[in-house]
Amino acid sequence: MAELVIGGRTGGLITLGAADALWTSLTAGSAVPTASGAFTGFPADARVGYVLLGGRVMATVQTGGQWKVPETEVCRAAAELNAVEMDRRDLLRIGPFRHVPRQGQNEGTPLRWRRRITHELRELGDPERAARREGGRPCHLAGIDWRRMLVEQNRDRTTRTWWLPRAVVQLLDRAEHSETRWLQAQAAQGRRASAAVPEPPSPRRQAQATDNQQTRSPDSPPPPLRPYTGELEGHLYSVLSRKPGISGKVTGWTCAVCGTAPAAVLDHCHEHGYVRAPVCQSCNTQERPDHLYSNDIRVADRYTRLFDTDTVNWLRHWHRCPGCRARTTLPLPHLAAWTAHTACRSLRPTHRGSRGRTPCGVLRVSWTGSQNTPRSCLLTVTVDLCPSGEHRVLARVPYREAAERFGTWLAETAPDVAAAAGPDRLDGLPTQSRPVIADTSGESLALF
Structure with a gap:
């Protein structure tokens, strides 16, 4: 390994070419594929003073006419990437969306990885541009x-959608967040330096300062993220979201669900209007039921994972809403998905396949009435897209029965969460519960 970097090493710094070789070698066995031109290939640009590597910001220094980076930082970034576990089946849609997600409208960072991917894929759609890009x-x-992990899906052979593994999305979100904080720290340092208003230097010192500024990049790491400990519990989203500076405060926490990625948005209960916790974009999207309409959802495999892996963490997160916790239940779309996936699992038919019997079609739940009138609310669980052409109604479950089943399951699955829930009291809850909001576009993430 040392042969890769000794030729370009100067006091712990290595040239960009040596850093490329070192990064490729150290991450050869990583679950996340890496690129060979991490430091020299587009869009990396050492002249701006830093390079993004994984989820880290790496300062660059110019010495002897060459840009260099610390060897130890490259090794540290490679070790962090090698520790990432990636499930290629756990995909997250990254576009194209009919409307730009609200979080992406004011990103304020040069990375803007979602926009970059969208631009690249649209550019490759042109045969002439794709031919010019080959070998470039x-x-x-x-x-x-x-590109080695991108999954393209066609819906009805008309609409293309692009997907990446969730672990990769979290890495890129972390890189974007780290870059933002790094740039903010540099800007704050520049403002403090300009506010000092020092005595005008002599021409010789001014020339020396200019040379130093060109050959050295400041390396002041941003303040570490702090874990979320319930500071926003009990606040109404409609009130808290309007307070100035709340966006900057949110980005100072780690995600309250996964605990690793930086928080980006405030997740809140759409029925009671309470803030749950700050979460990252990946967890916020994962928490969203597919096809959220006024009375119908599709329970896809991506959403059913919430009831199979990290179940306790998600239950605890949902019960951060005082309304859901007091009633020992979930918001209606989540309760409907749980009813279809868990309570009606034994009713779902299976079909014979190449690898044994597989579950039939896709689960869909619709409901009549509202959670505000439990006696009239009825959940209907059906199977869509059956391979044999059948469309079968599996069960019709009254809302109160579904809530009682969930309470029993909650006590068995997460007793600590169940112990903190109930009794069903409405003291302090909003006088008018906020109804489930329809996603009129079916694609936008703006509601979340």
Whole structure:
């Protein structure tokens, strides 16, 4: 390994070419594919003073006419990437969306990885541009070769959608967040320096300062993220979201669900209007039921994972809403998904396949009435897209029965969460519960 970097090493710094070779070698066995031109290939640009690598910001220094980076930082970033576990089946849609997600409208960072991917894919759709790109400059994002993991799906052979593994999305979100904080720290440092208003230097010192500024990049790491400990519990989202500076405060926490990625948005209960916790974009999307309409959802495999892996964490997160916790239940779309996936699991038919019997079609739940009138609310669980052409109604479950089943299951699955729930008291809850909001576009993430 030392042979890769000794030729370009100067006091712990290595040239960009040596850093490329070191990064490729150290991450050869990583679950996340990496690019060979992490430091020299587009869009990496050492001249701006830093390079993104994985979820880290790496300062660059110019010495002897060459840009260099610390060898130890490259090794540290590679070790962090090698520790990432990736499930290629756990995909997250990254576009195209009919409307730009609200979180992406004011990103304020040069990375903007979602926009970069969208631009690249649209550019490759042109045969002439694709031919010119062949054999050209490598393209990566924070040293990650995203093209090797991109999944393209066609819906009805008309609409293309693009997907990446959730672990990769979290890495790129972390890189974007780290870059934002790093740039903010540099800007704050520049403002403090300008506010001092020092005595005008002599021409010789001014020339020396200019040379130092060109050959050295400041390396002041941003303040560490702090874990969320319930500071916003009990606040109404409609009130808290309007307070100035709340967006900056949210980004100072780690995600309250996964505990690793930086928080980006405030997740809240759409029925009671209470803030649950700050979460990252990946967890916020994962928490969203597919096809959220006024009275119908599709229970896809991505959403059913919430009731199979990390179940306790998600139950605890949902019960951060005082309304759901007091009633020992879930918001209506989540309760409907749980009823279809868990309470009606034994009713779902199966079909014979190449690898044994597989569950039939896709589960869909619709309901009549409202959670505000439990006696009239009825959940209907059906199977869509059956391979044999059948469309079968599995069960019709009254809302109160579904809530009672969930309470029993909650006590068995997460007793600590169940112990903190109930009794069903309405003291302090909003006088008018906020109804489930329809996603009119069916694609936008703006509601979340």
